[in-house]
Amino acid sequence: MGNRVGIEVSLAIAEAAKLANVDVVAAYPITPQTHIVEHLAELVANGELDAQYIPVESEHSAMSACLGASAVGARTFTATAGQGLELMHEVLYVASSMRLPVVMAVANRALSAPLSVWGDHSDVMAVRDTGWIQIFVENGQEAVDNVLCAFRIAEDKRVLLPVMIHVDGFHLSHVIEPILFPEQGEVDQFLPPNQYPLPLDPSKPVTMGDFGPPIIYSEAKWAQEVNLRAAKEVILQVWNEFGRLFKRYYSPVESYHSEDADVLLLTMGSFSETASVTVDKMRAKGKSIGQIRLRLWRPFPFEEIRQAVENAKVLIVLDRALSFGGPGGPVCSEMRSALYAQDKKPKVVSFVGGLGGRDITVAGFEEIVNRGIEISQKGSKREFQIFGVRE
Amino acid sequence: MPKSESELTWKDLNIGLIVTEPGNARQYQTGYWRSQRPTYDFNRCIKCGICQLFCPEGCIGQNPEGYFEADLFYCKGCGICARECWTRVITMVDEEE
Numbered sequence: 056m057g058n059r060v061g062i063e064v065s066l067a068i069a070e071a072a073k074l075a076n077v078d079v080v081a082a083y084p085i086t087p088q089t090h091i092v093e094h095l096a097e098l099v100a101n102g103e104l105d106a107q108y109i110p111v112e113s114e115h116s117a118m119s120a121c122l123g124a125s126a127v128g129a130r131t132f133t134a135t136a137g138q139g140l141e142l143m144h145e146v147l148y149v150a151s152s153m154r155l156p157v158v159m160a161v162a163n164r165a166l167s168a169p170l171s172v173w174g175d176h177s178d179v180m181a182v183r184d185t186g187w188i189q190i191f192v193e194n195g196q197e198a199v200d201n202v203l204c205a206f207r208i209a210e211d212k213r214v215l216l217p218v219m220i221h222v223d224g225f226h227l228s229h230v231i232e233p234i235l236f237p238e239q240g241e242v243d244q245f246l247p248p249n250q251y252p253l254p255l256d257p258s259k260p261v262t263m264g265d266f267g268p269p270i271i272y273s274e275a276k277w278a279q280e281v282n283l284r285a286a287k288e289v290i291l292q293v294w295n296e297f298g299r300l301f302k303r304y305y306s307p308v309e310s311y312h313s314e315d316a317d318v319l320l321l322t323m324g325s326f327s328e329t330a331s332v333t334v335d336k337m338r339a340k341g342k343s344i345g346q347i348r349l350r351l352w353r354p355f356p357f358e359e360i361r362q363a364v365e366n367a368k369v370l371i372v373l374d375r376a377l378s379f380g381g382p383g384g385p386v387c388s389e390m391r392s393a394l395y396a397q398d399k400k401p402k403v404v405s406f407v408g409g410l411g412g413r414d415i416t417v418a419g420f421e422e423i424v425n426r427g428i429e430i431s432q433k434g435s436k437r438e439f440q441i442f443g444v445r446e
Numbered sequence: 447m448p449k450s451e452s453e454l455t456w457k458d459l460n461i462g463l464i465v466t467e468p469g470n471a472r473q474y475q476t477g478y479w480r481s482q483r484p485t486y487d488f489n490r491c492i493k494c495g496i497c498q499l500f501c502p503e504g505c506i507g508q509n510p511e512g513y514f515e516a517d518l519f520y521c522k523g524c525g526i527c528a529r530e531c532w533t534r535v536i537t538m539v540d541e542e543e
Contacts, residue, residue, distance in 0.1 A: 153464075154462035155462070253461065260468050262464070263462065268474075271454065278457070281456065
């Protein structure tokens with residue numbers, strides 16, 4: 056087992072990419088992700104990482120260069136955030152549809168306007184349907200571990216899909232945490248070399264990204280969908296193996312004091328740790344409350360999440376993104392869809408908060424829970440509740 | 447006997463629809479798109495080949511008698527050959543006729 060070091064989470068993510076021995080990094084700097092690619096550029100320039108670092112003129116080009124690199128079978132990494140992720144948008148679909156195992160860290164950031172470099176999940180939710188595997192992490196250790204797992208998952212021949220690791224901008228990307236880095240030998244054992252089955256190779260030519268007329272497009276899309284859903288089994292296997300080797304275990308849905316709880320609070324990302332403190336505090340006061348953390352956003356873990364919430368009376372979902380003119384929070388919307396046809400299900404209350412870097416404190420989560428319980432009893436005229444807005 | 451395009455299921459496809467057989471775009475029958483087809487009065491043809499030069503599909507070649515003629519497997523029926531032919535060999539006719 057390696058050493059525990061104090062390091063900024065962004066730099067730790069870059070170090071994880073180095074441990075994964077990436078071949079190509081094509082990236083464009085954007086707050087709050089910049090430190091990740093800056094550190095990777097440094098590692099390459101100093102000769103500590105034998106990789107091609109491609110400085111590009113935009114995120115659209117960054118992802119496009121990643122596609123080319125991945126297509127020749129190179130292990131490919133990039134990182135972005137907010138507007139950068141949106142500028143990549145169309146290329147994200149190409150990566151997943153061409154089945155190229157690119158790994159990308161996203162330092163989740165709010166979208167303009169007004170210009171905001173601070174964190175929320177607006178950027179993620181806009182790329183929800185791009186066909187990428189999407190994993191949320193809560194702290195620096197989880198970020199490092201899941202970058203390593205991401206390559207293993209993405210490059211598995213049963214998967215061959217790109218993976219996003221979502222790291223909350225600033226709240227997570229810019230904090231200094233004690234991180235346990237595995238030894239290079241351990242990583243090499245866990246992560247075999249990338250062997251893309253049909254790479255671009257002049258001695259054995261292939262055409263990639265060709266056009267698909269109506270006679271074949273539907274079949275191509277269905278193959279992609281079946282594959283993304285089936286990827287869950289591989290994700291579970293990889294997390295289990297990671298746990299066996301490194302003693303840190305991950306699962307698609309994580310529960311905290313939820314087994315006997317009447318009220319459940321569902322969170323994603325770094326705010327989950329704050330919410331856990333609220334759960335401890337409220338349980339100490341005798342409230343029957345627990346917490347569900349959704350780690351695997353895509354493929355959506357329907358069975359696990361249904362099982363996790365079926366015994367609760369109330370489920371309060373916090374979203375850090377707004378679906379304008381729609382149901383409020385995208386995560387809550389999906390939870391309602393997942394539960395609608397179930398016989399046994401909790402009442403679902405939707406909250407949207409923590410937008411554009413606005414913090415939610417332990418007391419804030421307590422207020423969300425109390426208001427949520429009240430709404431579950433009395434109802435509300437609103438589709439969703441907005442938290443922390445001066446009205 | 448390989449499956450035709452219309453028989454392929456999603457399970458038959460290569461990952462990411464990767465094409466492993468070079469040059470198989472030849473099998474793509476763009477002639478399906480046509481609503482008009484060229485017809486020829488070769489008595490007027492001087493074998494100049496201007497139709498071949500202008501054909502955007504590149505589907506015009508010389509037949510055994512040396513006359514220039516479109517390959518209807520690929521011809522999309524745009525009619526540029528008929529417009530450019532100065533001896534008026536080519537007449538476009540509707541496909542349903």
